[in-house]
Structure formats: C-alpha cells, structure tokens
Amino acid sequence: MHISKELEKKIALPPATPVFVGEKKSEEVKITAAIYDEKSAEFEELKVEDLENILNYDKKLWIDVTGIHDEEAISKICDILGIHPLAAEDVLNTAQRVKVEDYDDHLFIVLKILLYDDNLEIDQLSVVLKKNLVVTFKEREYQIFDLIRSRLKKGGRIRKFGVDYLAYAIMDAVVDSYFEALLKISSEVEVLEDEVVSGNSALIGKIHGLKREILAFRNAVWPLRDVLSFFTRVEHDLIGEEVKVYYRDVYDHAVRLMEVLETQRELVVGLRELLLSVLSNKLNEIMKVLTMIATIFIPLSFIASVYGMNFKYMPELEWEYGYPTVLIVMAVIALVEVVFFKKKGWI
Structure with missing residues (x-):
C-alpha cells in the first residue's frame, strides 16, 4: 500500500x-x-x-x-x-x-x-x-x-x-x-x-x-x-x-x-x-593471491623478455641446452620465491 x-x-x-x-x-x-x-x-x-x-x-x-x-x-x-x-x-x-x-x-x-x-x-x-x-x-x-x-x-x-x-x-x-x-x-x-x-x-x-x-x-x-x-x-x-x-x-x-x-x-x-x-577480507585474500602470483612472475617475465630480444650476437643464443637451462633457472627462482613467502607467512 x-x-x-x-x-x-x-x-x-x-x-x-x-x-x-x-x-x-x-x-x-x-x-x-x-x-x-x-x-x-x-x-x-x-x-x-x-x-x-x-x-x-x-x-x-x-x-x-x-x-x-x-x-x-x-x-x-x-x-x-x-x-x-x-x-x-x-x-x-x-x-x-x-x-x-x-x-x-x-x-x-x-x-x-x-x-x-x-x-x-x-x-x-x-x-x-x-x-x-x-x-x-x-x-x-x-x-x-x-x-x-x-x-x-x-x-x-x-x-x-x-x-x-x-x-x-x-x-x-x-x-x-x-x-x-x-x-x-x-x-x-x-x-x-x-x-x-x-x-x-x-x-x-x-x-x-x-x-x-x-x-x-x-x-x-x-x-x-x-x-x-x-x-x-x-x-x-x-x-x-x-x-x-x-x-x-x-x-x-x-x-x-x-x-x-x-x-x-x-x-x-x-x-x-x-x-x-x-566480503572485504575475502576480497583482500583474493588480491593477496593475485599479488603473489604477479610477484612470482615478475622475474620470470624479465628473463623471458631478455631472451626474447633475438639479437644476433646474444650469448647462449645458439647453445644446445640454453632453452632447458633457462626454464630450470626460472623454475628455481619461482620455487625460491614461494618458499620465502611461506616463511614470511604471506601465503
């Protein structure tokens, strides 16, 4: 009414x-x-x-x-x-x-x-x-x-x-x-x-x-x-x-x-x-996870961008084990970051 x-x-x-x-x-x-x-x-x-x-x-x-x-x-x-x-x-x-x-x-x-x-x-x-x-x-x-x-x-x-x-x-x-x-x-x-x-x-x-x-x-x-x-x-x-x-x-x-x-x-x-x-805390947790993921990928993106420049005289450009070595280095960096974040209690 x-x-x-x-x-x-x-x-x-x-x-x-x-x-x-x-x-x-x-x-x-x-x-x-x-x-x-x-x-x-x-x-x-x-x-x-x-x-x-x-x-x-x-x-x-x-x-x-x-x-x-x-x-x-x-x-x-x-x-x-x-x-x-x-x-x-x-x-x-x-x-x-x-x-x-x-x-x-x-x-x-x-x-x-x-x-x-x-x-x-x-x-x-x-x-x-x-x-x-x-x-x-x-x-x-x-x-x-x-x-x-x-x-x-x-x-x-x-x-x-x-x-x-x-x-x-x-x-x-x-x-x-x-x-x-x-x-x-x-x-x-x-x-x-x-x-x-x-x-x-x-x-x-x-x-x-x-x-x-x-x-x-x-x-x-x-x-x-x-x-x-x-x-x-x-x-x-x-x-x-x-x-x-x-x-x-x-x-x-x-x-x-x-x-x-x-x-x-x-x-x-x-x-x-x-x-x-x-809801605010839930959003903060989501943002926290996304921030951690972005932080992990920052050095990896840096390495990938460096080796993606394709200059003719770049070191390791024609190295037989260059690709797997870079992947291993990137994996180790990501792992170290994850361990560091856990020790700090961030994740």
Whole structure:
C-alpha cells in the first residue's frame, strides 16, 4: 500500500470527513456482539440496524466490527454508538499512528496488529472504551480475538470485572502477538548469523530487507508505551483502580518488547557490518593471491623478455641446452620465491 498516494484522498477535506485510507482486506463488514456479565456470555452476529436495540441490554457489551472499508457502514455504526466523528475518521484511516484520545465519555485507542509470515504486514485496530461498552474495529479476522472470546465463554476475571478489563485483555493479546512476530524475526536473524560467515554477497539484500522490517515494526509499536502509560497514570471514570494494575503489567511487557526489538535492530546492523567486513577480507585474500602470483612472475617475465630480444650476437643464443637451462633457472627462482613467502607467512 502506498500511503502517500492514499492520503491524497484527504487533502483539503473538512475535519471528521469519513474517507477510507488503506487496503480492503475483508469482503464485507461483519458485526459480532458479545453480551456478558459475571454469570454468562452470549455471542450474536448483528446487522447495522440491530445496534440500537442491543444498546438497551443491561449487560456489558463488546461489539466487534470486522472490515472497515465501507465508509457509509462505519460512519453509521459510529453514529449509533455515539463515537466522536474525529474518532470515526481515524477508524477509516489505517495510516494512523498508535495513540489514545480522550473524548470525555469514551476513550479511543489506535493499535497496530503485526502479521509475520514471509513478510511483515501491519494492520490497524481501533478500540473504543465507553461505559459498559467496548467497540473494536479491525481490518480482518485475527486469532487473538478468538482466544479472547474463548476466555469470555469460560468466565473468570474477564467477566467479573468491567469492560475496562476487556479493553486491557485486548491490548495484552495484541502486545503478546508482537512477541510472536518478534520471535520469527529473531529466528531469521539467527539464520543470517550462520550464513554471514560464508561471505555470500547475496545476503546484503536479505539483511537490508530484515532491517526495513524491524524499522517498520519499531515505528508501529514505539508509541505504545505512551498509550499504556496513559491508562496507568491518568484518573478516568472509565478505568477502575482495580484494573490499573493489569495495565501496568502490559506496560511492562511493552517496555520489554522495545528492549528486545532494539537488540534485534542492533544485531541486524552488526550483521551488515560483519558481512561487509567478511566480503572485504575475502576480497583482500583474493588480491593477496593475485599479488603473489604477479610477484612470482615478475622475474620470470624479465628473463623471458631478455631472451626474447633475438639479437644476433646474444650469448647462449645458439647453445644446445640454453632453452632447458633457462626454464630450470626460472623454475628455481619461482620455487625460491614461494618458499620465502611461506616463511614470511604471506601465503
């Protein structure tokens, strides 16, 4: 996705204009609702027009929206749920940086979902936290959300505490997924460490690509600490004191993530320098061998050029054993040079 071209759609438009910026990753907009309390949890698939009725439930709600490419549908969903127009605009703009916005009666959080197979893909996740309501807007389905639904079905703290704990659980699952992506990157770094010593110049491209992926990873998650710090230090009606300790825990995970990510980035930079050093040493060895060969042949070339002048009165010109004698002398000179170079440790 070329973000710079995508963002041209928003030039000179009024604030809060709903414009989708990104790549379509779901065929349709799908809405799933989790209706739960401490005793039970129910899940329903909804249409946009069903949202007004479900808000009347006297239970905690999690409305999960998959597919954000439909500007009209997303705008209508945000309008029904009372989400600020500026937040609705940010939901549709997948080029947003990780952040948290306070709109008094609700909090709006932007996170990034990292998918790493052969290449790194970065999706956007938007989370809205209101009283007794959490709304998530995601570009496509992710396994971590199935795990959170499983926890809701089983019960425990996620059903006992308020929706602020559910928001924490979502953030914690996202941060944990970063470690999974980072583990795959670390495996690639280890493989490259073993291959770099071979001095294969083709590895430069792999190292450069991995460096770019780590940089994109870093840019996507670096602001996460500020977002999580907000939940640990700010007094807000939507965040209970008993849940803040859990936000501090995920904040610690984020700090650890940044430390490991920086280590991997430094390792990749070091691998590039190591590869260049190995290639340079390899080139030096080649030049050394070529220099030795040239040095050996310098006196031999001199002798051959002297006896190749063909003057009429040259000594040994008509000598019967002149040719083999010169060859023997040249061989002895070459042998002496080789022995001398070996004693010096040059070869």
